[in-house]
Amino acid sequence: MNVARTVLPAEALRAIGDLAAAEILLVASDFDGTMAQIVPVPADARPEPESVAALRDLAAQPHTDTAVISGRALDVLRELTGLYGTTNLVGSHGLEFESGLESTLSATDTERLAHINRAADLVANAHHGVEVERKPVSTAIHYRHATDSNIAAILTDIEAGPASIEGVHVTEGKKVVEVAAVHTGKGAALDQLRDRLGATVVVFLGDDVTDEDAFARLRGRDVGVKVGPGPTCATLRIADTAAVAQFLTALADARRVR
Numbered sequence: 001m002n003v004a005r006t007v008l009p010a011e012a013l014r015a016i017g018d019l020a021a022a023e024i025l026l027v028a029s030d031f032d033g034t035m036a037q038i039v040p041v042p043a044d045a046r047p048e049p050e051s052v053a054a055l056r057d058l059a060a061q062p063h064t065d066t067a068v069i070s071g072r073a074l075d076v077l078r079e080l081t082g083l084y085g086t087t088n089l090v091g092s093h094g095l096e097f098e099s100g101l102e103s104t105l106s107a108t109d110t111e112r113l114a115h116i117n118r119a120a121d122l123v124a125n126a127h128h129g130v131e132v133e134r135k136p137v138s139t140a141i142h143y144r145h146a147t148d149s150n151i152a153a154i155l156t157d158i159e160a161g162p163a164s165i166e167g168v169h170v171t172e173g174k175k176v177v178e179v180a181a182v183h184t185g186k187g188a189a190l191d192q193l194r195d196r197l198g199a200t201v202v203v204f205l206g207d208d209v210t211d212e213d214a215f216a217r218l219r220g221r222d223v224g225v226k227v228g229p230g231p232t233c234a235t236l237r238i239a240d241t242a243a244v245a246q247f248l249t250a251l252a253d254a255r256r257v258r
């Protein structure tokens, strides 16, 4: 909200001008902390309406594709974004594509996921404020509601439990540890979309450590936009979800009149 009060840095405005001129443009964004403010209950997250409108606008423009790549399960992402059908939605850090390109779990992977879920439940049962979110190929262990004094013990138990299972891939986010039965990564998802859509230039926006995997794959005239504080390999930084809304809206406007 308060989009009008956010001022984009000059280098962001320059990047928007360059992106708008791309031959085939892919505009990809993370969801939580980028399109939607982080809220105490993940199910309550709602995207900035201007960001959703800008992605719809961009998706309707010629030679322009859009994507939302999130750690959320794909069905949740569909519901929360309302962008089903216009934007390429990719869930579970790149493992759930809408278009049938998603990985299917082998019997070994399925057993590993069941093992992860059992171990995650043990952590949740041992500590207050820990919630287990089961997803098709991974399990997210949220500790947003844990007291600060318990966090070290929770992380130790996650490390000794679900994260120690052979063959798992662990990603730490904001007050969440994601334990996947197979390798996950937003970077691979972004590469897959780039190839499939034939994009000549890609812009990716994200706020969390899991987004660095995607920033690291950017090249040439691509643009990475880090949202908020923290170390990053993205070339641009903007403040918050309101700035994202302004960035996407300005990009949609610039692309339309190019």
Ligand SMILES: [Mg+2]
Residues within 6 Å of the ligand: 030, 031, 032, 033, 034, 206, 207, 208
């Ligand atoms: Mg995020």
